[in-house]
Amino acid sequence: VQIVRTIPEVRRALAAPRTSGRRIxxxxxxxxxxxxxxxxxxxxxxxxxxxxxxxFVNPLQFAPGEDFERYPRDMEADAAMxxxxxxxxxxxxxxxxxxxxxxxxxxxxxxxxxxxEGRVRPGHFDGVLTVVAKLFGIVxxxxxxxxxxxxxxxxxxxxxxxxxxxxxxxxxxxxVRDVDxxxxxxxxRYLSSAERMRALALSGALNAxxxxxxxxxxxxxxxxxxxxxKLLATPGIKIDYMAVVExxxxxxxxxxxxxxxxxxxxxxGGTRLIDNVLLGPSTL
Ligand code: AMP
Numbered sequence: 001v002q003i004v005r006t007i008p009e010v011r012r013a014l015a016a017p018r019t020s021g022r023r024i025x026x027x028x029x030x031x032x033x034x035x036x037x038x039x040x041x042x043x044x045x046x047x048x049x050x051x052x053x054x055x056f057v058n059p060l061q062f063a064p065g066e067d068f069e070r071y072p073r074d075m076e077a078d079a080a081m082x083x084x085x086x087x088x089x090x091x092x093x094x095x096x097x098x099x100x101x102x103x104x105x106x107x108x109x110x111x112x113x114x115x116x117e118g119r120v121r122p123g124h125f126d127g128v129l130t131v132v133a134k135l136f137g138i139v140x141x142x143x144x145x146x147x148x149x150x151x152x153x154x155x156x157x158x159x160x161x162x163x164x165x166x167x168x169x170x171x172x173x174x175x176v177r178d179v180d181x182x183x184x185x186x187x188x189r190y191l192s193s194a195e196r197m198r199a200l201a202l203s204g205a206l207n208a209x210x211x212x213x214x215x216x217x218x219x220x221x222x223x224x225x226x227x228x229x230k231l232l233a234t235p236g237i238k239i240d241y242m243a244v245v246e247x248x249x250x251x252x253x254x255x256x257x258x259x260x261x262x263x264x265x266x267x268x269g270g271t272r273l274i275d276n277v278l279l280g281p282s283t284l
Contacts, residue, residue, distance in 0.1 A: 001083030026141035032186035061127030201234035240265035
């Protein structure tokens with residue numbers, strides 16, 4: 001796999017596949033790769049696309065006091081995993097290559113970002129959308145691949161491509177989990193084995209909500225009750241939120257009549273984890 005650090009190198013590397021008419025697929029990541037990222041690569045490879053993976057820990061999407069400095073970085077392992085899985089090009093810029101200074105123009109997320117991750121992490125989605133818009137401008141992909149694991153983010157990126165008329169197709173893949181149900185995340189490597197056990201309460205809670213939904217319950221407070229019960233029964237975790245929302249708006253209705261999702265965020269020790277499950281007939 002070819003690794004490049006600068007924007008001109010990306011453009012040079014893409015000239016040949018583009019002129020030969022190959023589709024260009026982009027997989028944006030912050031590195032510390034796991035099977036979730038690699039499932040995005042597998043999807044992107046389908047159809048013979050030329051696959052570009054970006055590896056960039058984007059400072060704009062971290063609030064002060066979050067884990068930007070200690071976020072795991074392991075370029076050597078990432079390159080080996082990505083290369084083995086068939087990534088054609090890794091774009092791993094230094095911060096200065098992406099932000100020569102304080103940007104004059106950024107993307108601002110709208111109402112879809114008003115609650116949940118957007119409320120707990122002020123400015124987070126503006127930072128995400130800005131870097132994704134930049135990556136789209138740099139790579140000019142035909143299609144970009146995102147994970148359902150970060151559901152609010154994926155829906156916001158989709159809204160951005162729609163509202164700003166960006167000529168990029170979006171694909172969203174289901175969350176990849178460990179055998180015990182824990183959603184794979186780069187942040188899982190912060191967890192001690194005792195914390196990892198406690199972290200299972202999150203997927204357990206979301207599954208409890210889904211079981212109730214599948215049993216016919218549509219009252220949102222009732223649905224959420226099953227998730228909260230599971231989380232509150234687990235010592236040593238802090239709940240940021242556990243809620244049932246409509247997919248369209250990411251808002252909490254009284255009754256869930258449309259396709260929805262159970263979403264949750266908890267803290268285990270110093271580690272913040274998020275997860276979600278879809279409720280109902282829900283094609284993303
Ligand atoms: P990150 O490196 O955490 O910014 O994630 C990069 C991309 O991988 C995002 O589109 C995530 O939603 C996706 N992703 C992260 N974890 C998973 C997972 N467990 N399953 C599927 N996709 C994931």
